Amino acid sequence: MSSVADRDLRISKLTKEFATFTAVKSLDLVVPQGSFFALLGPSGCGKTTTLRMVAGLDTPTSGSIHLGDLDVTYEKPYRRPVNTVFQNYALFPHLDIYENVAFGLRRRRSPEVARQVDEMLALVELTSQARKKPPQLSGGQQQRVALARALINRPEVLLLDEPLGALDLKLRRSMQLEIKRIQTEVGLTFVHVTHDQEEAMTMADTIAVMNAGVIEQMGSPTELYENPATTFVANFLGQSNLIAGKIIGREGDVVKVQMEGTVVSIPADRAHADHGDGWVGIRPEKVLIAPAGQPIDAPGNHMTGAYVTDVSFVGVSTQYLVRMPWGQELMAFEQNTGVRGIIPVGTAVDVSWRPEFAFLLDASQDVNAGIEEA
Template sequence: MTTTEASGDAVRLTGISKTYGSFTAVHPLDLTVPAGSFFALLGASGCGKTTTLRMIAGLEDPSGGSVRLGGQDVTGLPPYKRPVNTVFQSYALFPHLDVYENVAFGLRRRGIKSVKSQVGEMLDLVQLGPLARRKPQQLSGGQQQRVAVARALINHPQVLLLDEPLGALDLKLRRQMQLELKRIQTEVGITFIHVTHDQEEAMTMADTVAVMNAGRVEQLGAPADLYENPASTFVANFLGTSNLIEAEVTAASGGDLQLVAAGVKLTLPAARSSADVATGGKILAGVRPEKISLTHRDDEAGIPAGRNQVPGRIVDSSFIGVSTQYVVDSPVCPELEVFVPNVERDGRLVPGAPVVLHWNPAHTFGLGADQDIDAGIDDIDGESAEAAA
């Protein structure tokens, strides 16, 4: 099955906002979602992502701004007149109807008599043809989720909205369904807008991710770009793990910034700094844990020249299968995190061992030192607070 959309924007939000009394759930927001894309709204509980989705669906009236779908202003239209369908975490399947009739429901409601070919096509798309006559309670969570998607897609919406659709699934099944949803979206070509608090989920599935925080979009872009080039401490900490080192800019030469942190010299590519800092100014130098190599102090002479090097001592280690995660106390930071693949493990790398952390300067990014260095770390998964947002 292939569904094509007119080129252009599937969704355009202009100055959209939502307030509840004195509380602002979504500050004035401009957002454009290209037609045919898989777009994710990512953020912690209470950040405004579900409220934004509900305003697109027409389930919440915006306090200001406009919603356009496929070029049409739908701000004043009720949900049933908007070319969207929504899949919720609860799936909301009809328990008295079998899979076939759940999927056919939207067509029958519109008075369409001959539904066999369309329902069959949709069940094939979600790979549930053999289970057509089962009731929802006879299906696994992942199968129920696919029924909900098929029921929504059979109406050929311009946009499919997904509100934490994988939240009720266990980890292994959730990962399988991430790939399944991406396959379905690619096959049908319909615009998907997916709300989630799960960073891995957003990065696995989406072409574009909007990271939301306190009712605002902190950063928008491709998953790899957000991860490699975070524009704020919140994004750096919320998307994975970052080591942020407070440093001073001592010089600028050849496209690089020379830094010093607690007497340790570091190099940062100027192009990877979102902060415009003059010599003598403060900056936060960031590096992801998996970009750092860990060498025992006895072997530091073998570290290639030109790498950023920080001395330290291991204070903790955790074996997690594919890698070992270390916490290292150093002059530049009391708890630097390092992820080392378990390929050739060095038995000397245990708590108490003296080490040198080193990495390619090109893997360093720079952020403004006026930001909260811990922003994004304490955000807890879950949607309980977002009911009020």
């Protein structure tokens, strides 16, 4: 048996084939003990199938699942130190909240049921609701009951399958912070499956972006957002402007690219291609615009001859579409700080961005990958 110190969840060459397609293809993954890990991707990418194999609800076609040294690949669900929280909560409607949470302990005839249930209700801030039935609670409260019922069994890994999908936007946002707080307090490994990019970025320490049964890229939310390695990740996680260019070559710690008549520089550690054609990527909030001839606070790639084709005011920011001289429309998001007014449609503008914010992708990848799904 492994020591308590090494209880990482290790998935190796995990594959799941159904009659007509392969849902998960030779997946390798290590989820460090005590971390909050998200599997993010569109419907049908294999994330829920992966979760179900870890839970023991689906049998892998091949590959292995270990918790530390413990091989749980073909272990029955109830024999695994793993619990799952589903989107529909699956609470017992005839039992009150207290008894819902106590259910697993009573079944195992655990000692000190009352103390453990009281502690768990305090953790999820539902002490005052203990004697209510699930239908009397809001969706967010029911979700917290489902969490408490799973956590009281002290699983080593808690699996969350689209746990906030049934909640409205405002409640979802507060529950994201709530679940993150609970995870930090209990220190267990949480594996969270979601198609919601904001949810994954708010809650997880590490995100694995899945697409068509494989992991496209894995890293911290900042890393994936700032330096996507594929067009799918660039488009699925937030929005990106991708502009065709020809790679000139590396000069010191930058890669130079000929892009529609302008030579742009990309930091070498953000260049995921080194020769031939490439996609120059820049996030919309990093694109700066100003009425033609006015200064832009961005030393670097400066382009003229563009004009505003669309303006959307969304409260915290204004989102512009800007048609470039070569015909492509770029997105530019500007914070509404009040420093200047909104630039009207039709205004001639100059466009710029700081070179250190750009990234470079291989042109053999589909420029639209990830857009439909997001």
